[in-house]
Amino acid sequence: MSYKSLVFDLDGTLIDSYPDIAGAANALLASHGLPLIEPLDFRKRIGNGMYLLLREALEAGLGPLSEADYERERDAFRALYMDRLTQETSVFPGVSATLERLQEAGYTLSICTNKARVAALPLTEHFGLQLAMDHIICGDSVAVMKPDPMGLHYIAEQTGITPEATLMVGDSITDCNAARNAGCGMALMTYGYRRHAVEELDFDYRCDCFSDLLPLLGLAPLEKTA
Secondary structure, three states, X not given: OOOOEEEEOOEOOOEEOHHHHHHHHHHHHHHOOOXXXXXXXXXXXXXXXXXXXXXXXXXXXXXXXXXXXXXXXXXXXXXXXXXXXXXXOEEOOOHHHHHHHHHHOOOEEEEEOOOOHHHHHHHHHHOOHHHHOOEEEOOOOOOOOOOOOHHHHHHHHHHOOOHHXXXXXXXXXXXXXXXXXXOOEEEEEOOOOOOOOHHHOOOOEEEOOHHHHHHHOOOOOOOOOO
């Protein structure tokens, strides 16, 4: 298939954000005097069950939370996360150079993330990712988040490029299911965040590093640096 549009997930695909997410969650737990969670446990749950993990940790020490109490804890977590949004977060290796190469090759590039705009947009701007993007769709940009196809279909409508000519690039079952629900191709970044084994997921292409996209699309690979 000849793809014309590439749509990227954010956390676990373009940026390595779990240290700051886990740091905020553990700061919340510490404020209650509760045991901390191993950061790598958050890495597996981002985008798929992270808030459940946090709630379980809170309730293990505080007892059952009402929905109002839980929402206050979520708000406290979000505030802590915004305070350290880019403290330890980084762009994955090869992302910037690969995006530049894809842009030069004429691909339409977009982001479709379940992260809210209040966090996603500052992150993309901090790392300059928005400069390569034609569209950035966040979790609160559309009525229903991934794995619903709404975000991908919206991008297809805006770009005029069909889902069949669109490649979703992500790291989790959420991205894989969104791609399938939208009728897009799917490239899985195996280095990303997920609870499921690679073999359990439905995708078309496997990439062990972000720059693997280039030869996949028939472009020259990045030169390796010492």
